[in-house]
Structures are given as C-alpha cells and as structure tokens.
Amino acid sequence: MSVFEDALKKSKIFTTPDKKEVPVILDPVIPIVSTLSKDMITPHFSWKEALFLPTWNRMANTSDGLNDQVKANLTKVFSVLEEIRTLWGNKPITISCAYRPKAYNALPSIGGAPKSAHIDGMAIDFYISGVKCDEVRKTLIPLLDTFKIRMEHKDGSNWVHIDIRQSTPRYFIP
C-alpha cells in the first residue's frame, strides 16, 4: 500500500447510502509562494554570504552588534546587488565581504576605515566571475545615481565596493 493510500485509509470516510465508501479528498498542500527561505537574504544571496567573517571563521551574531537595522541595510544593499547581477546576465557573483562588526573592521588584517559603511551593513565587496573589476566599475559609474549607491574608485583592486550610504561624490576614493 502506498503512503498516499495509507493516508487516505486513515482519513475520514464518508459513507454514501449505497454503502460505497468515498474517501474525503485530503487538503492539498498549499505551496508557500514569494517567500524566501530563511537562509536567503535575496533570491541569489544567502545570509551566510552577508554575515560570514573569514578571519573569525564564523558568521556575525547579535553580540557583534548585528541588529534589525543592520539586517535591513544588508537587505537593501543586497537587493541592489541582485539588480547588478541581472545587468551582467546572471553571472555568479562572489561576496568578498559584506557586514563587518566594529571589532572585526578594526583588525589590522582587515584594515577597514573607522567609519566604513561595512560596519552598518550598508556595503558589499564583490566580484563577478570572468569579469575584470575595472570593467565592472566602468559599467557602473553612469548607473550610480540610478541604483542610489556609492562605489569606491580603486583601480586594479580585485573586488568592487558598493554601498548605500547617501553622500557625494558617489564615485569616491577611499
């Protein structure tokens, strides 16, 4: 007997006047639509990518300063990254770094600016497989206003820094 038949057998049975058993139709399983899995921050990026701290080899947590505001900022900046991903024909994007707790940002090996937008969860460093970062920057410069982002002017670096801090100039030297 299949699992389904077994379930039917255990479900309520209607009995019609001629005693013919008519099984009640089981409630259909209603799929959850337009809801991301709890592991995902946006359709193509995970919370692990947003919160992983390579030097500490773990994800950031509340004791590091991770709070709802930081999470909201991360959601916003990763939503922009989704648009950038679309722009490049859905090529995979690798995250070098997104959220950095203050203490992590201050590590000499990280060398983050004291007021880095990464501390607020507003920034992402990334690269696109098979595309030079200088090429990515060149394409994004005229789109910074559209995406309402800033970008670091750092020729030759092997990552692209974008952030959603609203100050000018949008293309800035770190």
Ligand SMILES: [Zn+2]
């Ligand atoms: Zn950065």
